[in-house]
Amino acid sequence: QGHLVESGGGSAQAGGSLRLSCAASGSTYSGYSMAWFRQPPGKGREGVAAIGSDGSSAYADSAKGRFTISQDNAKHILYLQMNDLKPEDTAVYYCVAPGPRMTAMQALRVMPGAIPFAYWGQGTQVTISS
Numbered sequence: 641q642g643h644l645v646e647s648g649g650g651s652a653q654a655g656g657s658l659r660l661s662c663a664a665s666g667s668t669y670s671g672y673s674m675a676w677f678r679q680p681p682g683k684g685r686e687g688v689a690a691i692g693s694d695g696s697s698a699y700a701d702s703a704k705g706r707f708t709i710s711q712d713n714a715k716h717i718l719y720l721q722m723n724d725l726k727p728e729d730t731a732v733y734y735c736v737a738p739g740p741r742m743t744a745m746q747a748l749r750v751m752p753g754a755i756p757f758a759y760w761g762q763g764t765q766v767t768i769s770s
Contacts, residue, residue, distance in 0.1 A: 641758065642666030644735045649764030656725050656768075662718040662735030662761055671740045672759075673747035674711060676720045678731035678766075689720060690738070690747035698744035702728075725768045735761035 648660040660676065675690035689699045689709035697709055708721040718735055737759040738747040 642668030642737075644669075644737065644759070644761035646733065646735045646761045646764040649733060649766045651767045651769065652725050654726055654768055654770050657721070657723045658725065658766060659722070660720040660733055660735075660764060660766075662720075664716045664718065664735075664737075669716075669737045672737040673739060673742040673744065674718045675736045675738050675744075675747045675750075676709060676718075677734045677736050677752060677760075678729075679734070679763075680728070680731040685734070685752040687748040687750070687752075688733070690744040691718070692744035692747055693741050694743055696744040698748045700748065722766075725766075727768050727770045729766060730768050731766060732763040733766050734763045 643665045645663045652658050673692045676688045677685050678688050679685045688703050689707050691697050691709055706724045711718045738750040738755055
């Protein structure tokens with residue numbers, strides 16, 4: 641059984657930057673797409689950025705031009721660089737493995753409820769103040 645462990649969350653001012661990291665342990669995620677989802681206060685979970693099994697990347701409209709997803713395959717670490725942060729980016733951010741053999745766009749559009757609990761990290765809080 642693999643594990644996904646996020647780090648790097650915290651507080652920042654609007655316009656600032658944060659980088660989230662996700663360490664993936666175990667071989668469970670070999671060939672999987674990887675993604676960052678988030679859950680704003682009082683709202684449902686939503687895809688933010690994803691890397692497909694084919695190496696493609698995709699972003700939610702709210703993240704385009706500000707967020708960059710990347711991964712270090714050798715170290716099994718997924719990153720999310722977030723720049724020009726806004727108060728509406730405040731949320732719990734989750735590292736997720738949506739599934740195998742998916743493009744980034746497919747991974748981004750997976751319904752959160754369709755992803756088994758075991759393929760989610762525990763989440764890291766990001767709070768942006770104006």
